[in-house]
Amino acid sequence: MLNLLGVAILVLALAMLGLRGFNRSLNVYAMHSLLLAIVTAITGYNVANMHVYVAAVATIIIKVVAIPLIMIKLVSTMRVRQESRLLVNAPTSFIIAIGLMMLASHMARLTMPGQSPFETMLTVGIAVSMFGMLLIVLHKDAVIQVIGLLTMENGFFLVGLILTGGMPFFVEVGIFFDILLTSLLLWVYLRRMNFELKSTNTMHLNQLRG
Incomplete structure (x- = not known):
C-alpha cells in the first residue's frame, strides 16, 4: 500500500512540472496533499500513535x-492570466526530474539502506x-x-514523517501553523505584487530595480 501511494505521490508531483494553468496545478496539489494525509494515517496505524492521526486530519483541513x-x-480577485510557457520545454523538465529522482534514490539508500518500503517512501x-524546487x-x-x-513542503513533511515514524505532536502543530501563516503572508505578497505591477509574472520585478 505504501509503495502504491508513493508511486501515486511521485507521479502527481512529476505531472505538476508539465502543467501550465493555475487551476490544474492547484487541483493536483490538493490531490497530492490528500495522498500525503493517507500515508500519514497509515504511518499512525503502523506506529500505533494517535497524534499522527491528528496530523493526517490537519493535513486534510489545511x-x-x-x-x-x-x-x-x-x-x-486578481484575475491572473494563465502562464503561456515555461523556462524550458516539458521534455527537458522531465529529463531534469529523472536526474533528480536518481539523486533522491541515492540519498535515500545512504540514509536508510535496505529498509523497504521506508526507503522507497524516503526516496519519494x-x-x-x-x-517543488x-x-x-x-x-x-x-x-x-x-x-x-x-x-x-509536502516533500519535507514526508521525509520527516518517514525518518521519525511520526514527529512529536507539538512539532507537527508548529509545522501546520507555520504553513498556514506562510500561506497568508504569500497571499498578501501576491496581492501587493499584482497591485503594483498588474501582473504576477516575476520577470516584471526587474521594473523595481533602482
Missing part, C-alpha cells in the same frame, strides 16, 4: 481544503521536495511558484 480555498479566492519525499525555478508566475513552494 492542505486539501484551506490552502486551495485561499489560493482560489486570491486568484479570483526527497524527490517531491526537489520537484524545480517547479519554482521553471515557472515565471509567482502564483505557480507558491504552489511549488507548498509542494516542496
Whole structure:
C-alpha cells in the first residue's frame, strides 16, 4: 500500500512540472496533499500513535481544503492570466526530474539502506521536495511558484514523517501553523505584487530595480 501511494505521490508531483494553468496545478496539489494525509494515517496505524492521526486530519483541513480555498479566492480577485510557457520545454523538465529522482534514490539508500518500503517512501519525499524546487525555478508566475513552494513542503513533511515514524505532536502543530501563516503572508505578497505591477509574472520585478 505504501509503495502504491508513493508511486501515486511521485507521479502527481512529476505531472505538476508539465502543467501550465493555475487551476490544474492547484487541483493536483490538493490531490497530492490528500495522498500525503493517507500515508500519514497509515504511518499512525503502523506506529500505533494517535497524534499522527491528528496530523493526517490537519493535513486534510489545511492542505486539501484551506490552502486551495485561499489560493482560489486570491486568484479570483486578481484575475491572473494563465502562464503561456515555461523556462524550458516539458521534455527537458522531465529529463531534469529523472536526474533528480536518481539523486533522491541515492540519498535515500545512504540514509536508510535496505529498509523497504521506508526507503522507497524516503526516496519519494526527497524527490517531491526537489520537484517543488524545480517547479519554482521553471515557472515565471509567482502564483505557480507558491504552489511549488507548498509542494516542496509536502516533500519535507514526508521525509520527516518517514525518518521519525511520526514527529512529536507539538512539532507537527508548529509545522501546520507555520504553513498556514506562510500561506497568508504569500497571499498578501501576491496581492501587493499584482497591485503594483498588474501582473504576477516575476520577470516584471526587474521594473523595481533602482
